[in-house]
Amino acid sequence: STGTMSAEELMKRGKRHLSVALKEECVNKNHVNLNIVLDHLLSKNKEIDDAETLEWCKSIIAGDKTYKEFLEIVKSYNNSSICGLVWTAEYVAYRCRTCGLSPCMSLCMDCFKAADHDGHDFNMFKSQAGGACDCGDESVMDAKGFCPKHSKNKDRSKIEPPKDLLFVAEIMIPRLVVRLVQYLRHSGAEKQYISKMTSFISFLQELSETGDLMQQIFSNVFTSQNDYTTYMISKSDVGVEYDIYEASLKFDTINVNKYFPELADDLIHKTLLDEMFFWVIKSKFPEHLVTFLLSILPNEQYKLAFVEVFVEHYRCMMVELTHSEDKSSVSNSVVHISVQLLSPLKLAIEIVTKFHLIHIMFACLKHIINQARYGNTLNLTSNVMKEHCYWPIVTDFINILAHPPIVQYFLNSTSLVNAWADVISSLQGLNMNRREHDLHVEFETETYYKAFSAELEICSTPLWALLKHLNDSSSKQLTINIVNILVTYLNKWFTENSVGEIEMNPDEMSFHYPLHRYLSLLISNALQQQGMELTDLLPSLEFLEILYLHPLHLLVREFFFFFVFPFNFVVGTYKICYV
């Protein structure tokens, strides 16, 4: 046909005939009719879960094959050396510490069983937050643990796929992705719209699972600034959806700039991936969408773009988390994604040095802690503390501290260590216990336990992660840096609390002095592991006197709290010790 026909007229020819004809036209670089049909099928006026539309899409992308045949053929040319299988919570996966270069490495059941881990230190685990298979990825694990299918030595078919195999897909996939993002825009992330996308996303997921050829096409679309501008910004019919999008963008944000003036705060979407990820967050991480986005990660170009998008939206995720009704599910979703990105060393370095993830994490942590701030201390019954909103951040922080170069980078940065000391300071003197004079305390309050888990999770676990790397004299300077900064913060805290000047209230005490704990563990570690002398580290005598005085006060009170010695006796002991 030479004249322009309408989509309806074209589609009268039936799926099979039209699909063959459209592919034929694509081979001749003619996309006119294909675009007419796609305009119709992917129009925003159509329901996204319309089954007939999906059947048409599947038929057209397959061209002269059936859809099933088409998937099989594309899969047969899959040249990817990385498994990348994505799983969700409750999946049983494996971890091999002998093969893993990162503590987060994980393997799917098939890859683990097909590889040789005889005599290795491995375990089977039920995935808490979901994950993806690292088999074939040398940045995360030793090649010796690869299964035969993803092994380097496997003769990869160098046979090129037939040139015309993906001609239709190359035109169609950008349109499908645009349709999805437009739909998300239209939905404004409301729940009832999200579940309607299931069949549409399964379709995209099936395509992505065929391997590297299709993933490359997805990657090109997702990362192209051109496609984004063309379809999502400049098109005149963007209309009301654009207003929804703009309104959603104006969420209350976390200002990283406030804590780190060198960093900018603006969030500008430049690619389809940017906006897609934004909607993923706004719609509280729908599983099908997350799994689809993660399934393209074996593509290197996409992975780099994804990392940047992830870090840029980190603040946005944390705001969403603090507002969410189901905080633990949002937390798990964040970690499900971040664990894929923080495991490979090269990527982790990029994330931290180029995209400043640690800076952003600390700003978010401060933001969350400030939300719980109550006068001089923290309100442990506030939602953000009660529901452990800090958990994904601290987990990411600990995961990233598994890499020695990152620990170096962190401890070498005065502004980062200062920010960290500031975070720790906010837990100093947490949950003051008041002495009960008349009654026996049968059960401790809820906050009593919350305080221990907050200090353990926010302060202690990262400290243990740090100490692992401060294990010889080469890291002396790093210890000196952090000790000096801790001393400054302790001094500040002494002044603010008039320690050493006025008698402390004998009826009050806290179990939580993380600044003290950091200082004492770092100094004792320096003496035992790093071959340092006390004189290398000890601050002024004046400071030391106050430093001693404070725990003494505490010890005395701890005595008093639990054993209720006669008051005179306690005061006597304290005086003797101090003198």
Ligand SMILES: [Zn+2]
């Ligand atoms: Zn696998």
Ligand SMILES: [Zn+2]
């Ligand atoms: Zn494998």
Ligand SMILES: [Zn+2]
């Ligand atoms: Zn192994």
